[in-house]
Amino acid sequence: MSHSPVIADHRAEFDLRAVLEAVDIVLASATRPVALHEPRLGTRERELVLDCIDTNWVSSAGKYVAHFEQMVAAATGARHAIAIINGTAALHAALLLEGVRADDEVILPSITFVATANAVSHAGAVPHFVDLTWNTLGLDPAALDIHLKEVSVRRDAGLFNKQTGRRIRAVVPVHIFGHPVDMAALLAVAEKYGLVVVEDATESLGSTWQGQACGTFGHSAVLSFNGNKIITTGGGGMILTDDGAYATRARHFTTTAKKSHAWSFDHDEVGYNYRLPNINAALGCGQMERLSAMVEAKRELAGRYLEVFDGFTNAGIYREPNGARSNYWLNTLVLDREYAGERDRLLSALHANGVHARPLWTPMHLLPMYRNCPRSRLPVAEDMYARCINLPSSPFLATDKQ
Numbered sequence: 345m346s347h348s349p350v351i352a353d354h355r356a357e358f359d360l361r362a363v364l365e366a367v368d369i370v371l372a373s374a375t376r377p378v379a380l381h382e383p384r385l386g387t388r389e390r391e392l393v394l395d396c397i398d399t400n401w402v403s404s405a406g407k408y409v410a411h412f413e414q415m416v417a418a419a420t421g422a423r424h425a426i427a428i429i430n431g432t433a434a435l436h437a438a439l440l441l442e443g444v445r446a447d448d449e450v451i452l453p454s455i456t457f458v459a460t461a462n463a464v465s466h467a468g469a470v471p472h473f474v475d476l477t478w479n480t481l482g483l484d485p486a487a488l489d490i491h492l493k494e495v496s497v498r499r500d501a502g503l504f505n506k507q508t509g510r511r512i513r514a515v516v517p518v519h520i521f522g523h524p525v526d527m528a529a530l531l532a533v534a535e536k537y538g539l540v541v542v543e544d545a546t547e548s549l550g551s552t553w554q555g556q557a558c559g560t561f562g563h564s565a566v567l568s569f570n571g572n573k574i575i576t577t578g579g580g581g582m583i584l585t586d587d588g589a590y591a592t593r594a595r596h597f598t599t600t601a602k603k604s605h606a607w608s609f610d611h612d613e614v615g616y617n618y619r620l621p622n623i624n625a626a627l628g629c630g631q632m633e634r635l636s637a638m639v640e641a642k643r644e645l646a647g648r649y650l651e652v653f654d655g656f657t658n659a660g661i662y663r664e665p666n667g668a669r670s671n672y673w674l675n676t677l678v679l680d681r682e683y684a685g686e687r688d689r690l691l692s693a694l695h696a697n698g699v700h701a702r703p704l705w706t707p708m709h710l711l712p713m714y715r716n717c718p719r720s721r722l723p724v725a726e727d728m729y730a731r732c733i734n735l736p737s738s739p740f741l742a743t744d745k746q
């Protein structure tokens with residue numbers, strides 16, 4: 345390796361050049377610009393999509409939907425999987441099916457993709473933001489416990505926010521960048537307060553915590569198969585659950601609540617048209633065949649980032665939490681505390697170098713539409729936002745011959 349670390353003449357000065365060089369070593373001669381996360385489709389996906397076109401089964405019926413659901417259920421160990429049009433719709437439906445109603449509050453981390461908060465809003469409910477922990481980059485169970493002790497009260501009808509008067513119905517932990525939340529601790533807090541757990545596992549297909557797949561801890565969970573996720577169906581999502589009755593209802597509710605009948609068109613509630621078309625599911629079947637290879641490649645890429653940043657004094661790569669096996673969906677560079685102010689200068693330099701890095705999503709509590717939502721103190725969320733950037737993480741960056 346030709347890497348010669350540049351020694352900063354002043355210890356306190358951020359060594360921008362050394363970071364750029366380290367990233368260049370990992371990305372080697374990958375074609376610039378290097379995107380943050382790109383899908384990769386192959387001959388198998390082409391074959392399955394062509395089969396949909398040739399047989400005319402491209403839409404809401406066809407064998408690939410059930411096949412895709414079975415493959416995801418088998419890979420995660422979830423008893424039931426219901427394919428949905430995208431991850432946001434999956435989360436929206438899952439929350440409604442869990443009994444989230446207009447004017448309820450739903451707890452979620454302030455740092456997540458906006459879809460988590462949007463799905464809560466789509467259900468007519470109000471997002472309630474709680475802080476994260478550096479241990480997992482996800483929702484902090486201890487902070488949640490302290491916060492609920494302070495702001496909530498148990499009544500016959502459930503848990504209520506004393507300050508807003510609204511019912512708090514559910515909590516949505518998000519396994520950010522594929523790193524699992526400490527689910528034992530989170531489930532214990534949820535149980536203590538009587539909250540339903542819906543996992544946002546959209547970024548964590550293939551990740552496990554204590555050997556168990558992300559997406560199988562909550563009463564329900566959602567996946568996403570958007571183009572930038574671990575596997576893609578173009579757009580797509582899934583609801584996972586072990587509860588048979590919930591699964592049956594989820595299938596019905598997301599298929600316009602149509603009663604099954606040979607010819608009659610009869611519906612028994614206001615349902616949603618949220619199911620995944622067969623042609624997208626066909627892509628998903630092809631992608632699922634390479635899920636483990638994809639996760640292996642992503643872990644290998646993470647290993648390379650970890651290696652070149654090992655011993656760095658200005659920044660480090662975020663390592664999977666204890667007890668977790670992460671899919672490392674997006675690799676995260678964490679600047680040391682004294683260099684938080686350097687984030688944007690580093691991002692500009694990376695972009696000038698053809699490396700499409702990005703900061704974390706703007707924390708939800710800073711977005712105009714969510715600024716006035718209830719929240720806990722959020723010191724870690726703000727610190728994380730100031731100091732983390734995501735680096736290109738497409739699985740083929742580890743495996744392609746450069």
Ligand SMILES: *Cc1c(COP(=O)(O)O)cnc(C)c1O
Pocket residue numbers: 430431432433456457459460518544546547568569570579580581
């Ligand atoms: C991608 C994503 C979603 C939504 O998935 P879509 O399929 O894009 O609707 C929800 N939450 C998080 C954390 C995500 O990363």
